[in-house]
Each structure stands twice: as structure tokens, then as C-alpha cells.
Amino acid sequence: MIQLSFEEMWERIIECDSKYDGLFYTAVKTTSIYCRPSCRSRKPKKENVTFYSRMVDAEEAGYRACKRCRPESEHSPNVAVVRQVKEFLVQHHKQKVELKDIAVHVGLSAFHLERLFKQDTTVTPRAFLEKVRIDRAAHLLLHTGLSNLDICYEAGFHSPSNFYKVFRQAKGLTPSDYRKTIQPKEENQTQ
Ligand SMILES: [Zn+2]
Structure with a gap:
């Protein structure tokens, strides 16, 4: 799982x-x-x-x-390998992951892996990993009392400055403003 x-x-x-x-x-x-x-x-x-x-x-x-x-x-012949890459990135999002680590894990060259992943998902493995980290950070901001610094490392970012920059680019808000402004969505959207 x-x-x-x-x-x-x-x-x-x-x-x-x-x-x-x-x-x-x-x-x-x-x-x-x-x-x-x-x-x-x-x-x-x-x-x-x-x-x-x-x-x-x-x-x-x-x-x-x-x-x-x-x-x-899901008819793409790459479904299985793309899934494997996604699973690997979700599981290792807290660590420093290089493209070559993923390539070894799935048994492809880094070049081939990146091309194939992008073909199926429209993003590179690196961009997918960043998204996983942002999603995790956003989740922790809304559902825990952890500090921004703890969340930075918990989500797999390796420096606070990188965390703030990437988070802000993705969400249009700083982590602190995101926590203050955004309410968990489930209450008003489900029917
Ligand atoms: Zn459906």
C-alpha cells in the first residue's frame, strides 16, 4: 500500500x-x-x-x-512502469531522490525513464516528486499543528528557502498564509 x-x-x-x-x-x-x-x-x-x-x-x-x-x-504500455515510478517517489519523497535511483529501481536508463514518464503524465519525475511534497506539506499545514520548519523537512524539502519558494509558486500563498486562509474543502463540496 x-x-x-x-x-x-x-x-x-x-x-x-x-x-x-x-x-x-x-x-x-x-x-x-x-x-x-x-x-x-x-x-x-x-x-x-x-x-x-x-x-x-x-x-x-x-x-x-x-x-x-x-x-x-489504461492502455498505455507504460502503465505498470509509470505506476512503479510514482509509488517509488511517494514512498521516498522525504529523501533526496535522484533520477538515477529511480532508473535503477525500475530497470531502465534514466533517459528512457524520464521520456516515458513524461509521455504518460506530462511531467518529469522530478516535477511529480515536487508535487507530492507540496501536497504533503499542504496537508500537514491544514491538519497538524507542526511548525513550518518541521513541515518543510517532513514533506521532503531540504531547505526552508526552497520550501517557501516552491510552495508559494504552486499555491500562490506562503505556507503560513495558506494555513490561515484555506479551509479543508470537504465540508462545502460534498453532496
Ligand atoms: Zn469515475
């Missing part, structure tokens, strides 16, 4: 975040359907959601693939 909490996966599906497609699936008890994180269908109630890291597990539990986001139709 990937190292994302229920809350973090919930936040990804509320944002219809396609960057996490392939990493986990959202199964909804009331409809018996499972979706990709990016599915744009109406959001389920939180208490009806179960997350699965594999489609086969959702199907064995009696869920059918959503007809809108079609999670079962």
Missing part, C-alpha cells in the same frame, strides 16, 4: 488530481463503482469511500469500473 493517508487520498479526489491516477482507486459503497482519482463525477460522501491500491482488489470486493473515468482502460 502506498504511504498516503485516507485524508490525503480524499484530498486528491476532491481536487480530481490526475497526477495520482494509477496509484489508487476510489470505491464507493452506495454505487458499487470504483474510479480514478481524477474522475469528475459527483463526489461521494466520505463515509461511503474505500480506497484500494489495486483495481483487482476493488473488483474482488465487488466494485465495477466507473463508466465515466474508465479506470480499467
Whole structure:
């Protein structure tokens, strides 16, 4: 299982975040359907959601693939390796990760790996890793009392200045302002 909490996966599906497609699936008890994180269908109630890291597990539990986001139709020949790279980056986001480490992990050349990952996801592995760190930081800002400095390292950034810069670029707010301004979204968006 990937190292994302229920809350973090919930936040990804509320944002219809396609960057996490392939990493986990959202199964909804009331409809018996499972979706990709990016599915744009109406959001389920939180208490009806179960997350699965594999489609086969959702199907064995009696869920059918959503007809809108079609999670079962991932036809790119690179699906498996892209998923492996995403899992590796999520699991190692706290560490310093070089492209060559990922390449060794999946058994491809760094050049080939980067090209293939970008083809399927539109971003480089490095940009994906940065996004994972930003998402983790945003989550911690909203759901914990940790200081900005603790969150910086907890999310895998290696210096506060880099953290502030990257976070601000992504969110348009400093970490402190983000914490003050943004409310967790689930209350007003679910139906
Ligand atoms: Zn769907």
C-alpha cells in the first residue's frame, strides 16, 4: 500500500488530481463503482469511500469500473512502469531522490525513464516528486499543528528557502498564509 493517508487520498479526489491516477482507486459503497482519482463525477460522501491500491482488489470486493473515468482502460504500455515510478517517489519523497535511483529501481536508463514518464503524465519525475511534497506539506499545514520548519523537512524539502519558494509558486500563498486562509474543502463540496 502506498504511504498516503485516507485524508490525503480524499484530498486528491476532491481536487480530481490526475497526477495520482494509477496509484489508487476510489470505491464507493452506495454505487458499487470504483474510479480514478481524477474522475469528475459527483463526489461521494466520505463515509461511503474505500480506497484500494489495486483495481483487482476493488473488483474482488465487488466494485465495477466507473463508466465515466474508465479506470480499467489504461492502455498505455507504460502503465505498470509509470505506476512503479510514482509509488517509488511517494514512498521516498522525504529523501533526496535522484533520477538515477529511480532508473535503477525500475530497470531502465534514466533517459528512457524520464521520456516515458513524461509521455504518460506530462511531467518529469522530478516535477511529480515536487508535487507530492507540496501536497504533503499542504496537508500537514491544514491538519497538524507542526511548525513550518518541521513541515518543510517532513514533506521532503531540504531547505526552508526552497520550501517557501516552491510552495508559494504552486499555491500562490506562503505556507503560513495558506494555513490561515484555506479551509479543508470537504465540508462545502460534498453532496
Ligand atoms: Zn469515475
